[in-house]
Amino acid sequence: MVNHFAYWPKRLSTSLSIPETTLYDNLVVAAKRYPHNEAVYYYGASYTYQQLLEEVDKVAGFLQHTLHVKKGDRVLLYMQNSPQFVISYFAILRANAVVVPINTMNTTEELAFYMTDCSMKHAIVGQELWPRVKPFLHSHLEAAIVGAYSHYLPEKPDFEDLPKEVAMAAIPFNEKGVYTWGNVLQAGCLPKKDEGSPDDLAVLPYTSGTTGLPKGCMHTHRTVQANVIGGYHWINITSNSLSLQTLPLFHVTGMTNSMLVPIYAGASMVIMTRWNREYAKQIIQTNNVTHWVTISTMLIDFLSNKQLLKEDLRSLVNITGGGAPLPEAVGQKLFQLTGIQFLEGYGLSETIAQTHLNPPDHTKLQCLGIPVFDVDARVIDPISLKELGDNEEGEIIVRGPQVFKGYYNRPDETKYSFIELDGKSFFRTGDIGRQDQEGYYFMVDRVKRxxxxxxxxxxxxxxxxxxxxxxxxxxxxxxxxxxxxxxxxxxxxxxxxxxxxxxxxxxxxxxxxxxxxxxxxxxxxxxxxxxxxxxxxxxxxxxxxxxxxxxxxxxx
Structure with a gap:
C-alpha cells in the first residue's frame, strides 16, 4: 500500500488539507486575484474572471428572487459545453442549491426518470434541447431558463464550421415560466447572502446505469474540492495556463478537471461545444493551449489527422485522461509528436473523477496509475472479500476524501456498495483490476463484462x-x-x-x-x-x- 510513494510526483506532499470553503468561493478568489485574466475563450470571444463572476451572481439572483429556488433544491443543468454551462453551474451553487448535470444525449422519456428521482422543479437548458424538456413544464417543472450558445459568440467567430447548436440565433419564448438567457441577465438581480458551507450537497451526478437504473451520487463541496485541489497540484496548472475543454462538462472528468481545476487556478478555458479535431488542432496552435484533459477515443481521432505536425502541438505541457486505456501505439505516437507522456487516470461518478493517476515523471501506458492524495486502494476477491496480493486479479476498492456520501434516496444500495476492511469503510468500484509490485493499478475489466x-x-x-x-x-x-x-x-x-x-x-x-x-x-x-x-x-x-x-x- 506504500510502494507507490517511491514514484510520487517530485516536490508534492502525499497528503492535502481540503479548504473549508465552497466551490463558489474558488471562483470568487480567482476573480479577486485575477479579475482581468481570461476565464473563457469561446470561438473567438474572450471573457474575464470579473465578467464571469458578475454573470454568475446575476443568474444566482434570478434563481433566488424570480424562480424562488431555495437551499438544497435540485436544479437540472441540461446543456452542452458553453459559457452558459459554466455560469449556470456556479450560479446554482451560489443560490445554495444542488447542480444535477444530465447527459445531453438523454431523450424526453429518459429525462422523466431524473425529474422524478430527485424531484426537480427548476431547469437551465440549452436552447436546442428545450423541446425535450418542454413536456415537463407545469407538471414536474415550475420554471426554466433557456440559453442560446450564440449569445456568447463574437461578431466574427474564429472557426467557419461552427456546430449548428452554437450558430443558432436566440429564439423568443412566450410560455409562462420560461425565461431566456437575455431575460435573466437584463433583470440584474443580486443574490441573497451566501449561506453555503463545505458539507452542503453541491452536485448530484448520475451513474451511467450500466448495471441497472442510474443512481444519483451525492457529492458535497468538500468531496469535490478534494479532487479539485488534488488535480490542480498533480498537473501543475497555473494562472497563465490555457486548458482545452473537450470532454462534456456534465461528466465528472470534464466537470472536475476541465472546468473546476482551471477556475481554482485562475487559468483560461477554451470551450468546445462539440468535438472537432480540426478546430482542436487550430486552437492548440494559435492560442498556445498548455493543458488538455481528454479520452482515448478522442485522442485517437485527433492523432489520425494526417495534417497534424509536431509544430502544431509545441505549446502542450500536459495531456491527461481516462475512461478507457490508451493503446500503446497511440501513446508512442503522441510522445513522438509532443515529448509528452499521456497521464492516464481512473475514477468514477462516485468519486467525482480521479482516485488514481499516473505520476508525471514515471508513467505507465494502459495503466490506471497510483492512488492519489489520501486515497487508500486495495484489491479484494469479490466473493470472499479477502484482500489479494500483487498481480492477483480482483475487485478494486477505494477509500478517500473524494468518495461520495451515498446514492440519493437509495440507502440499501449505498449500504451494499461499501465494505469494512481493517476497521475502515471502502467503496466497492465493481471494477476488476490488479496492483503490481510498484503499487501501480491496472484495469482488467468490469465485473459484468x-x-x-x-x-x-x-x-x-x-x-x-x-x-x-x-x-x-x-x-x-x-x-x-x-x-x-x-x-x-x-x-x-x-x-x-x-x-x-x-x-x-x-x-x-x-x-x-x-x-x-x-x-x-x-x-x-x-x-x-x-x-x-x-x-x-x-x-x-x-x-x-x-x-x-x-x-x-x-x-x-
Missing part, C-alpha cells in the same frame, strides 16, 4: 489493447458472441484506418491475432464498422453492441 469462452475467462479490454497494436486498426471493441460449442466466443468490432480499407480483410485481422494472444482469447469473429456507438464523453458503448449481438441470436 467478462467473456466465458469454454470455461476460460477472457477480459475484453485485454484483447482490445492487443488489437490496437495492429497498424490497420483505428478503433476496436470486443464483446462476447453466443457460440454453440464454446458457450461464448470472442468477437471484435473494428474501425480500420482509412488507408487500410479495402486492403485488409476480417480474416487478416483474425490470422494476425492468432499470433498475438492465447488461443482462447483471440477473436474468432471480426466485423468491420465505419463507426462505433459512443457516449458523448467518447466511451465506446460496448453494452449496446453486446445487446445487438444477443438480440440477433434470439431472432434467429
Amino acid at each position: 467478462m467473456i466465458n469462452a469454454s470455461g476460460f475467462k477472457v477480459w475484453p479490454s485485454e484483447v482490445e489493447n492487443t488489437l490496437y497494436k495492429h497498424p490497420a486498426i483505428q478503433q476496436a471493441c470486443v464483446i462476447g458472441a453466443p457460440d454453440a460449442h464454446r458457450g461464448e466466443t470472442v468477437k471484435a468490432f473494428v474501425i480500420l484506418q482509412e488507408e487500410a480499407k479495402g486492403n485488409v480483410t476480417e480474416d487478416d485481422i483474425i490470422e494476425w491475432a492468432k499470433n498475438q494472444m492465447a488461443a482462447y482469447k483471440y477473436p474468432r469473429i471480426v466485423e468491420f464498422r465505419d463507426a462505433l456507438p459512443t457516449t458523448s464523453s467518447g466511451k465506446i458503448l460496448w453494452r449496446q453492441l453486446q445487446e445487438e449481438e444477443t438480440k440477433d441470436e434470439v431472432t434467429y
Whole structure:
C-alpha cells in the first residue's frame, strides 16, 4: 500500500488539507486575484474572471428572487459545453442549491426518470434541447431558463464550421415560466447572502446505469474540492495556463478537471461545444493551449489527422485522461509528436473523477496509475472479500476524501456498495483490476463484462489493447458472441484506418491475432464498422453492441 510513494510526483506532499470553503468561493478568489485574466475563450470571444463572476451572481439572483429556488433544491443543468454551462453551474451553487448535470444525449422519456428521482422543479437548458424538456413544464417543472450558445459568440467567430447548436440565433419564448438567457441577465438581480458551507450537497451526478437504473451520487463541496485541489497540484496548472475543454462538462472528468481545476487556478478555458479535431488542432496552435484533459477515443481521432505536425502541438505541457486505456501505439505516437507522456487516470461518478493517476515523471501506458492524495486502494476477491496480493486479479476498492456520501434516496444500495476492511469503510468500484509490485493499478475489466469462452475467462479490454497494436486498426471493441460449442466466443468490432480499407480483410485481422494472444482469447469473429456507438464523453458503448449481438441470436 506504500510502494507507490517511491514514484510520487517530485516536490508534492502525499497528503492535502481540503479548504473549508465552497466551490463558489474558488471562483470568487480567482476573480479577486485575477479579475482581468481570461476565464473563457469561446470561438473567438474572450471573457474575464470579473465578467464571469458578475454573470454568475446575476443568474444566482434570478434563481433566488424570480424562480424562488431555495437551499438544497435540485436544479437540472441540461446543456452542452458553453459559457452558459459554466455560469449556470456556479450560479446554482451560489443560490445554495444542488447542480444535477444530465447527459445531453438523454431523450424526453429518459429525462422523466431524473425529474422524478430527485424531484426537480427548476431547469437551465440549452436552447436546442428545450423541446425535450418542454413536456415537463407545469407538471414536474415550475420554471426554466433557456440559453442560446450564440449569445456568447463574437461578431466574427474564429472557426467557419461552427456546430449548428452554437450558430443558432436566440429564439423568443412566450410560455409562462420560461425565461431566456437575455431575460435573466437584463433583470440584474443580486443574490441573497451566501449561506453555503463545505458539507452542503453541491452536485448530484448520475451513474451511467450500466448495471441497472442510474443512481444519483451525492457529492458535497468538500468531496469535490478534494479532487479539485488534488488535480490542480498533480498537473501543475497555473494562472497563465490555457486548458482545452473537450470532454462534456456534465461528466465528472470534464466537470472536475476541465472546468473546476482551471477556475481554482485562475487559468483560461477554451470551450468546445462539440468535438472537432480540426478546430482542436487550430486552437492548440494559435492560442498556445498548455493543458488538455481528454479520452482515448478522442485522442485517437485527433492523432489520425494526417495534417497534424509536431509544430502544431509545441505549446502542450500536459495531456491527461481516462475512461478507457490508451493503446500503446497511440501513446508512442503522441510522445513522438509532443515529448509528452499521456497521464492516464481512473475514477468514477462516485468519486467525482480521479482516485488514481499516473505520476508525471514515471508513467505507465494502459495503466490506471497510483492512488492519489489520501486515497487508500486495495484489491479484494469479490466473493470472499479477502484482500489479494500483487498481480492477483480482483475487485478494486477505494477509500478517500473524494468518495461520495451515498446514492440519493437509495440507502440499501449505498449500504451494499461499501465494505469494512481493517476497521475502515471502502467503496466497492465493481471494477476488476490488479496492483503490481510498484503499487501501480491496472484495469482488467468490469465485473459484468467478462467473456466465458469454454470455461476460460477472457477480459475484453485485454484483447482490445492487443488489437490496437495492429497498424490497420483505428478503433476496436470486443464483446462476447453466443457460440454453440464454446458457450461464448470472442468477437471484435473494428474501425480500420482509412488507408487500410479495402486492403485488409476480417480474416487478416483474425490470422494476425492468432499470433498475438492465447488461443482462447483471440477473436474468432471480426466485423468491420465505419463507426462505433459512443457516449458523448467518447466511451465506446460496448453494452449496446453486446445487446445487438444477443438480440440477433434470439431472432434467429
